[in-house]
Amino acid sequence: MAATREHFGSRLGFILAAAGSAVGIGNLVAFPVAATKSGGGAFLLVYAVFVLFICLPIMMAELALGRTTEKDPVGAYRQLSGGSRAWRIPGWMALITPFMIAVFYLVLTVWILGYLIEVLSGNLNQLTNEAYFGQFINSKLIFVYLVLVMLLTNSVLAMGVKDGIERAAKALMPMLFVMLLGLVIFVLTRENSELGLKYYLLPDFAKLNAEVISKAMSQAFFSLSLGMGIMITYGSYLKKREAIPGAAKAVALTDTLVAFTAGLLILPSIFHFNPQIDTSTLSESSASMIFLFLPKIFLSLQGSIGYFGASAVAATFFFLVLIAALTSLISIVEVPLAALCDERGLSRKKAIYIVGVLQVILAGACAVSFGMVDWLTHFIHIAGSEKGFFELVEIVFYDTILPLNGLLVCLFVIYKWKRVNFNKALSQGDSSFSGSLSQKYVNFSLGTFIPVILLLVFLNTVALKFFGHSLI
Ligand code: PFF
Numbered sequence: 001m002a003a004t005r006e007h008f009g010s011r012l013g014f015i016l017a018a019a020g021s022a023v024g025i026g027n028l029v030a031f032p033v034a035a036t037k038s039g040g041g042a043f044l045l046v047y048a049v050f051v052l053f054i055c056l057p058i059m060m061a062e063l064a065l066g067r068t069t070e071k072d073p074v075g076a077y078r079q080l081s082g083g084s085r086a087w088r089i090p091g092w093m094a095l096i097t098p099f100m101i102a103v104f105y106l107v108l109t110v111w112i113l114g115y116l117i118e119v120l121s122g123n124l125n126q127l128t129n130e131a132y133f134g135q136f137i138n139s140k141l142i143f144v145y146l147v148l149v150m151l152l153t154n155s156v157l158a159m160g161v162k163d164g165i166e167r168a169a170k171a172l173m174p175m176l177f178v179m180l181l182g183l184v185i186f187v188l189t190r191e192n193s194e195l196g197l198k199y200y201l202l203p204d205f206a207k208l209n210a211e212v213i214s215k216a217m218s219q220a221f222f223s224l225s226l227g228m229g230i231m232i233t234y235g236s237y238l239k240k241r242e243a244i245p246g247a248a249k250a251v252a253l254t255d256t257l258v259a260f261t262a263g264l265l266i267l268p269s270i271f272h273f274n275p276q277i278d279t280s281t282l283s284e285s286s287a288s289m290i291f292l293f294l295p296k297i298f299l300s301l302q303g304s305i306g307y308f309g310a311s312a313v314a315a316t317f318f319f320l321v322l323i324a325a326l327t328s329l330i331s332i333v334e335v336p337l338a339a340l341c342d343e344r345g346l347s348r349k350k351a352i353y354i355v356g357v358l359q360v361i362l363a364g365a366c367a368v369s370f371g372m373v374d375w376l377t378h379f380i381h382i383a384g385s386e387k388g389f390f391e392l393v394e395i396v397f398y399d400t401i402l403p404l405n406g407l408l409v410c411l412f413v414i415y416k417w418k419r420v421n422f423n424k425a426l427s428q429g430d431s432s433f434s435g436s437l438s439q440k441y442v443n444f445s446l447g448t449f450i451p452v453i454l455l456l457v458f459l460n461t462v463a464l465k466f467f468g469h470s471l472i
Helices: 011-022 025-037 041-069 073-080 086-120 130-137 141-158 160-188 193-201 210-223 230-235 244-273 286-300 302-344 348-367 389-427 437-447 449-467
Strands: 380-382 385-387
Touching: 011 160, 011 230, 011 244, 011 302, 025 041, 025 086, 025 193, 025 210, 025 244, 025 286, 025 302, 041 073, 041 193, 041 210, 041 230, 041 244, 041 389, 041 437, 041 449, 073 086, 073 230, 073 302, 073 389, 086 130, 086 141, 086 286, 086 302, 086 348, 086 389, 130 141, 130 286, 141 160, 141 302, 141 348, 160 193, 160 244, 160 302, 193 244, 210 244, 210 389, 210 449, 230 302, 244 286, 244 389, 286 302, 302 348, 348 389, 380 389, 385 389, 389 437, 389 449, 437 449
Parallel strands: none
Antiparallel strands: 380 385
C-alpha cells in the first residue's frame, strides 16, 4: 500500500508555488524585449489572448491529469491510458523534457548567481566589459556555483512539497513582487523613462505578422510552464477540494502580471540609458540581454546615484532574477523526483541524489560547451551551422518538444481519457464549472483548434531550427 500523497497545505500555497514555476527568466527579460520589438501594446494584446484562450485550457488539462491520478507524468499517462502502450509515450516525454530543460536552465541560473556575486563584490564595472562574459562562463568558478545552485534547489526539495516547495514559494514570491515593484518605481522616476513606456505600451499593429503571432504563442506557452510535466506533477499535490479552474486562472494572471510589470522596468531603463536607442538592435536572447546589455545600463546609473547605488540596483535585479530562476528550477526538478518516487518507489532522498548527480554531469557538459571542451563546443551541425551541446539541448527540448508535449496533452485528455472524465475532474472542488460556458469552451477548444495551433508551432519550429526554413 502506497503512503498517502503529500499535498500543498493551502490554495494560496499552491498558487504561489505554481506561479513560482511560471515566473522565470522568460518573464523578466524575454517577454519585455519580445513585446517591444513586436508591436508593443499590439503584442501584449495577442499575448493576453493566447494566455486566456489557449494556454489556460491546457493548464487546466495538465492539472486535472495530475490531480486525478495523484501521480507523476509517467504514472498519470499510464493510469489513464487504459493499457495502450502508445499513450504512455507522452508520459515519458513529459519526464525527459523537464529533466533536460532543467539541465539547460541550471546553467543560466549558475551564471546569474555568478553575476550577483560579482556585483556584491563591487565588480559591476567589470561586468560591462563584453569580453568578461566569455571569460566568466569559461572559468572554473562555474563549477563552484553549479554545486551551490544544486544545494540551494535540492535542500528545498528535500524538505518535501509542503515544508519545502510551498514554504519557499510563500517566502520568495512576495519578496520577488516587492523587489520588482520597488525597481519599477525607482526606474520610472529616471529621466526619459517615459520614452521606454511609450515604446512598450503603444500598439503598433503593423508589426503583427505570422512570425510575431507564433512568437507570442510560444512565449505564452513556455512562460506558463506548460508541456514540461510541471503542472501535472504540481496538480498531483493539489487537494481534491480545491478548484482547478480558479487556481489555473490565478497562476496565469500572476505570471502575466509579472511579465507585464517587468516590461515597466526593462524598457524605461533602456531608454534612460539611451533615449535614442534603436529597439530593433536589442537582442531577443535573454542571456545576451542579462549578461551583456543590462550591466551597462546599471552602471550608467552611477551618474545620478553613484557607484554604490548603481551596484545596489544591479544586485537587486540579479537577486530578483535568481529567485525567479530558483523557483522555476525547483518545480522542474520536482518532476523527475516525483517520477522516481512514484514509479520506482525510491525515497525522496535517494531520488534527489540520483537526479542531482545526473544533472550535475549533464549541466557540466552544457557549461563547458562554450569553449572549455572542444568536442562539446563543436557538438553537432544543424541547419548548416555548428551547435554546442548547450545549444542542442535548448533547440531540441526548449524550442521543439514543448509544443509537441502540449499537443499530446490536449489529444490525450479529450480523445483518450475522454471529456466526461476530464469534466468530472474539473468540477471536483468547483461545482459551478459543470455546464458553464467555460466548460464548453475548454472542451471544444482542447479537442479542435488548440492542438492544430500547437501542431503548426511544432512544425514551424522543426522547419526553422532543423532545416533553416520558416514555414510562415
Ligand atoms: N515559466 C518559466 C520561465 O519563464 O522561465 C518556464 C520554466 C523554465 C519553468 C524552466 C521551469 C524551468 F525550469
